[in-house]
Amino acid sequence: MATKKSVSSLSEADLKGKRVFVRVDLNVPLDDSFKITDDTRIRAAVPTIKYLMSNGARVILSSHLGRPKGVTAKFSLKPLVPRLSELLGLEVKMADDCIGPDVEKLVAEIPEGGVLLLENVRFYKEEEKNDPEFAKKLASLADLYVNDAFGTAHRAHASTEGVAKHLKPSVAGFLMQKELDYLVGAVSNPKKPFAAIVGGSKVSSKIGVIESLLEKVDILVLGGGMIFTFYKAQGLAVGSSLVEEDKLDLATTLLEKAKAKGVSLLLPSDVVIADKFAPDANSKIVPASCIPDGWMGLDIGPDSIKSFSETLDTTKTVIWNGPMGVFEFEKFAAGTLAIAKKLADLTGKGVTTIIGGGDSVAAVEQAGLADKMSHISTGGGASLELLEGKPLPGVLALDEA
Numbered sequence: 522m523a524t525k526k527s528v529s530s531l532s533e534a535d536l537k538g539k540r541v542f543v544r545v546d547l548n549v550p551l552d553d554s555f556k557i558t559d560d561t562r563i564r565a566a567v568p569t570i571k572y573l574m575s576n577g578a579r580v581i582l583s584s585h586l587g588r589p590k591g592v593t594a595k596f597s598l599k600p601l602v603p604r605l606s607e608l609l610g611l612e613v614k615m616a617d618d619c620i621g622p623d624v625e626k627l628v629a630e631i632p633e634g635g636v637l638l639l640e641n642v643r644f645y646k647e648e649e650k651n652d653p654e655f656a657k658k659l660a661s662l663a664d665l666y667v668n669d670a671f672g673t674a675h676r677a678h679a680s681t682e683g684v685a686k687h688l689k690p691s692v693a694g695f696l697m698q699k700e701l702d703y704l705v706g707a708v709s710n711p712k713k714p715f716a717a718i719v720g721g722s723k724v725s726s727k728i729g730v731i732e733s734l735l736e737k738v739d740i741l742v743l744g745g746g747m748i749f750t751f752y753k754a755q756g757l758a759v760g761s762s763l764v765e766e767d768k769l770d771l772a773t774t775l776l777e778k779a780k781a782k783g784v785s786l787l788l789p790s791d792v793v794i795a796d797k798f799a800p801d802a803n804s805k806i807v808p809a810s811c812i813p814d815g816w817m818g819l820d821i822g823p824d825s826i827k828s829f830s831e832t833l834d835t836t837k838t839v840i841w842n843g844p845m846g847v848f849e850f851e852k853f854a855a856g857t858l859a860i861a862k863k864l865a866d867l868t869g870k871g872v873t874t875i876i877g878g879g880d881s882v883a884a885v886e887q888a889g890l891a892d893k894m895s896h897i898s899t900g901g902g903a904s905l906e907l908l909e910g911k912p913l914p915g916v917l918a919l920d921e922a
């Protein structure tokens with residue numbers, strides 16, 4: 522399987538004085554005042570950066586934040602600089618752009634062991650298009666490439682894939698290596714029954730994953746924004762809940778496939794609904810079949826928590842990506858919190874529990890349960906695609922060991 526490719530390691534690279542382009546995933550959640558609400562991904566990037574610093578490299582960090590359409594101030598990486606500097610124990614410099622003459626000048630000024638953070642690489646639409654010219658411009662800044670952005674390894678973008686074609690060596694960072702080692706091992710031959718819990722709001726990118734998951738898992742639990750597309754496909758009223766209209770047929774097919782394959786697919790039987798998308802919204806618990814017009818589902822309800830928990834009690838391996846509700850609002854956090862507690866409890870009983878994804882990990886951190894899980898992965902979509910057996914473009918692009 523391509524994802525099992527063994528990639529060249531950073532520890533073999535000659536680094537002294539070299540300009541190293543390091544793709545990291547610093548896509549962390551920020552609140553309305555640009556405060557980092559969970560720094561897991563920054564902390565996870567530190568070992569590779571410190572290793573590069575201590576080996577005399579000139580470190581150029583590149584990341585995306587969110588899904589901006591063009592240059593958007595609220596998606597700037599600037600708010601991350603103080604925390605990154607604190608964790609690295611040096612003053613990280615920040616560029617206003619990620620390519621161009623000003624950036625080249627700043628790169629030329631990086632001392633050995635110094636670190637420059639480039640501005641959000643997704644401010645250029647060429648990034649997500651994996652534009653070869655853009656990749657070349659990024660590559661021209663450096664001598665070698667390190668990909669440590671496991672969370673973005675499932676994207677074939679210029680900074681995660683294209684750039685590797687122009688820089689030799691192109692190697693995996695320590696986080697990338699650690700994630701691959703753990704996840705490939707845990708999911709290639711999982712202890713059964715094997716369950717996946719999928720929620721969150723990236724419905725269009727994750728609903729497709731479900732099809733392949735049905736080949737791998739015994740139990741599939743759905744929550745979060747994912748469920749309303751399934752409800753609507755079954756003819757239920759969903760009010761103003763999140764729905765992907767063009768995925769209704771797929772949702773119907775998936776329900777049929779699960780049945781045919783004998784996979785137990787669980788949808789919540791009740792939901793917590795809100796009259797607006799806000800922390801102070803009015804809320805009530807209703808059966809999944811009774812969401813009135815003008816109301817939206819923002820969490821799973823107590824009956825669902827109970828039945829999900831009972832089902833999870835029968836498992837030996839669980840992978841969870843995507844919160845059960847809008848956990849950032851206290852009123853709609855109970856479902857996510859209950860699942861986090863359940864998984865922590867199961868880990869203590871010998872079940873392998875893997876939590877993936879920026880927001881899912883943030884929720885588990887918020888609950889103080891991160892150290893109670895078997896593995897906290899910095900990638901949600903990436904860990905699911907790895908589980909599907911799909912090649913990860915960001916890994917495939919690296920040099921073979």
Ligand SMILES: Nc1ncnc2c1ncn2[C@@H]1O[C@H](COP(=O)(O)OP(=O)(O)O)[C@@H](O)[C@H]1O
Pocket residue numbers: 720721722723724744745746747763818819820842843844845846847848849877878879880881882901902
């Ligand atoms: N019912 C829902 N409606 C809208 N958004 C939701 C709902 N349930 C969860 N979410 C949102 O999903 C987001 C996380 O989704 P996603 O990015 O797919 O997860 P992860 O980052 O863990 O991979 C959270 O910000 C959460 O508020």
Ligand SMILES: O=C(OP(=O)(O)O)[C@H](O)COP(=O)(O)O
Pocket residue numbers: 546548587588672673676723877878879880899900901902903
């Ligand atoms: O947050 C991320 O993915 P995740 O929510 O699946 O964990 C990664 O930074 C990738 O972001 P993207 O899904 O906008 O490409």
